[in-house]
Amino acid sequence: MTTKPKVLISDKMDPNAARIFEARGCDVDVITGETPEQLIARIGEYDGLAIRSSTKVTKEVLAAAKNLKVIGRAGIGVDNVDIPAASAQGVVVMNTPFGNSITTAEHAIAMIFALARQIPEANARTQAGEWPKNAFMGVEVTGKTLGLIGAGNIGSIVASRALGVKMKVVAFDPFLTPERAVEMGVEKVELDALLERADFITLHTPLTDQTRNILSRENLLKTKNGVRIVNCARGGLIDEDALKDLLVSGHVAGAALDVFKTEPAKDSPLFGAPNFICTPHLGASTTEAQVNVALQVAEQLADYLVNGGVTNALNMPSLSAEEAPKLKPYMKLAEQLGSMVGQLTRDSVPRISIHTEGAAAELNMKPMVAAVLAGFLRVQSDTVNMVNAPYLAKERGLEVREVKTEREGDYHTLIRVSVKTESGERSVAGTLFNNVEPRLVELFGIKVEAELAGHMMYIVNEDAPGFIGRIGTLLGENGINIGTFNLGRREAGGEAVLLLSVDSAVPETVLKQACALPGVKLVKALAFA
Ligand SMILES: NC(=O)C1=CN([C@@H]2O[C@H](COP(=O)(O)OP(=O)(O)OC[C@H]3O[C@@H](n4cnc5c(N)ncnc54)[C@H](O)[C@@H]3O)[C@@H](O)[C@H]2O)C=CC1
Numbered sequence: 461m462t463t464k465p466k467v468l469i470s471d472k473m474d475p476n477a478a479r480i481f482e483a484r485g486c487d488v489d490v491i492t493g494e495t496p497e498q499l500i501a502r503i504g505e506y507d508g509l510a511i512r513s514s515t516k517v518t519k520e521v522l523a524a525a526k527n528l529k530v531i532g533r534a535g536i537g538v539d540n541v542d543i544p545a546a547s548a549q550g551v552v553v554m555n556t557p558f559g560n561s562i563t564t565a566e567h568a569i570a571m572i573f574a575l576a577r578q579i580p581e582a583n584a585r586t587q588a589g590e591w592p593k594n595a596f597m598g599v600e601v602t603g604k605t606l607g608l609i610g611a612g613n614i615g616s617i618v619a620s621r622a623l624g625v626k627m628k629v630v631a632f633d634p635f636l637t638p639e640r641a642v643e644m645g646v647e648k649v650e651l652d653a654l655l656e657r658a659d660f661i662t663l664h665t666p667l668t669d670q671t672r673n674i675l676s677r678e679n680l681l682k683t684k685n686g687v688r689i690v691n692c693a694r695g696g697l698i699d700e701d702a703l704k705d706l707l708v709s710g711h712v713a714g715a716a717l718d719v720f721k722t723e724p725a726k727d728s729p730l731f732g733a734p735n736f737i738c739t740p741h742l743g744a745s746t747t748e749a750q751v752n753v754a755l756q757v758a759e760q761l762a763d764y765l766v767n768g769g770v771t772n773a774l775n776m777p778s779l780s781a782e783e784a785p786k787l788k789p790y791m792k793l794a795e796q797l798g799s800m801v802g803q804l805t806r807d808s809v810p811r812i813s814i815h816t817e818g819a820a821a822e823l824n825m826k827p828m829v830a831a832v833l834a835g836f837l838r839v840q841s842d843t844v845n846m847v848n849a850p851y852l853a854k855e856r857g858l859e860v861r862e863v864k865t866e867r868e869g870d871y872h873t874l875i876r877v878s879v880k881t882e883s884g885e886r887s888v889a890g891t892l893f894n895n896v897e898p899r900l901v902e903l904f905g906i907k908v909e910a911e912l913a914g915h916m917m918y919i920v921n922e923d924a925p926g927f928i929g930r931i932g933t934l935l936g937e938n939g940i941n942i943g944t945f946n947l948g949r950r951e952a953g954g955e956a957v958l959l960l961s962v963d964s965a966v967p968e969t970v971l972k973q974a975c976a977l978p979g980v981k982l983v984k985a986l987a988f989a
């Protein structure tokens with residue numbers, strides 16, 4: 461009986477998420493509000509973890525997550541997950557990049573209006589019985605310039621809404637193409653120009669080394685006198701102390717933050733500053749957005765745990781549930797070929813090339829490349845998988861080349877894996893029989909036809925009569941049963957290879973005896989998953 465994948469939902473999430481996990485064949489626990497220590501004590505039993513922003517998936521949590529295969533963020537920002545540590549551990553990290561974009565954009569627009577008309581303070585004072593009609597003088601947004609920092613999914617929705625209320629939008633985003641800017645109806649500008657021209661500034665970038673403190677004191681001082689600033693992206697994008705000083709001096713006429721450098725923000729320097737309004741990271745908090753992201757994250761995680769489908773992964777190539785069954789035998793073949801080369805190569809390898817030919821070349825190559833690398837590097841570490849293999853390859857300075865030839869060669873479909881070593885280029889190639897059964901068809905230039913499975917022996921010898929009998933006798937005398945027997949040679953009487961599958965691991969002593977047989981040049985034990 462196969463055991464069901466176990467999923468933990470550790471942040472408050474729409475209840476439909478748990479229902480989807482159950483319907484898709486997962487066991488699910490919903491346990492929210494735990495301390496990091498409680499999460500560390502619990503996480504070891506789970507295959508999947510579904511979170512929002514409260515759960516911090518740190519190195520320590522990951523170290524305890526011995527069975528964890530996938531983390532799903534019901535939302536966009538994944539700065540609460542240590543992605544490098546997850547990748548190094550082979551854990552896939554997914555997010556739901558679109559489910560809450562409209563909602564968050566609407567929150568930013570709401571903040572713009574709240575600032576323009578000082579609605580929160582006017583509301584509080586009116587309800588306090590003051591009727592302070594003369595205390596508030598707002599500004600119109602019509603005709604004003606909105607400076608958009610970050611013009612991705614949310615930024616572009618904000619732009620469209622702002623254009624709808626007759627604002628002019630200028631955008632700073634190094635990755636925004638001029639064509640896309642035209643399509644969005646915004647003017648692409650440099651940051652300094654935006655700071656100089658904007659009446660309102662709104663931030664919609666992730667928090668990265670490039671964006672951290674993008675509104676630094678120096679940049680805040682470049683803004684127009686009377687500017688109003690909105691941040692519904694991430695704390696850390698603005699220097700909070702400098703913003704407070706400029707609110708107090710009046711240079712900044714208002715600021716609205718949904719996000720803070722430290723969250724939960726219990727004692728920000730900004731609290732109580734003039735014309736400052738804030739919300740407790742509510743950008744994504746609408747019924748619609750929370751249903752969207754909860755359903756999406758549950759579908760994605762279940763898809764991965766049950767079918768191997770990969771959607772919206774941040775550390776692994778995407779693989780749709782439709783693609784997954786077609787690619788699965790190719791990934792097995794790719795991993796076996798990588799493993800074969802890894803097990804048979806002793807020299808250091810500065811470069812590995814993966815070449816797909818025929819039907820294989822029409823498929824998504826990234827998962828096959830990741831599988832080759834996983835097979836190749838597993839010889840060096842048994843914790844390697846498809847998620848961490850590309851990172852490890854990079855870390856170890858292994859150059860990875862990808863080549864596609866759509867034309868068929870000798871086989872309707874073929875994957876070739878070549879490595880560059882000190883002694884030259886060596887390659888192995890394999891195909892799929894009946895589109896599902898992986899077969900090795902070429903081994904270092906010699907044609908063979910072998911299934912790679914379980915325990916195997918690889919022998920290089922001089923092609924001479926009597927050898928097969930001698931090796932068979934040796935293995936028989938040592939109680940080792942031969943499953944399959946595959947021969948190949950360069951030419952009659954030349955170098956030959958023998959690839960045997962055996963029913964049990966071949967002891968070192970037997971390998972040595974095989975090596976001592978006449979004409980034998982090399983003997984190696986191999987193992988395949
Ligand atoms: N307050 C909340 O509850 C929510 C906050 N967010 C935050 O909003 C952010 C933006 O989300 P999306 O628009 O979906 O992301 P996105 O990835 O679609 O867009 C981000 C944009 O920032 C741009 N960018 C990157 N580096 C930049 C730089 N140095 N200067 C200027 N622009 C730069 C990118 O080119 C991209 O266009 C997320 O990273 C997330 O942290 C998202 C959802 C809810």
Ligand SMILES: O=C(O)CCC(=O)C(=O)O
Nearest residue numbers: 512513534535536537744
């Ligand atoms: O889940 C939430 O409430 C926060 C959403 C968010 O910040 C994000 O999706 O990046």
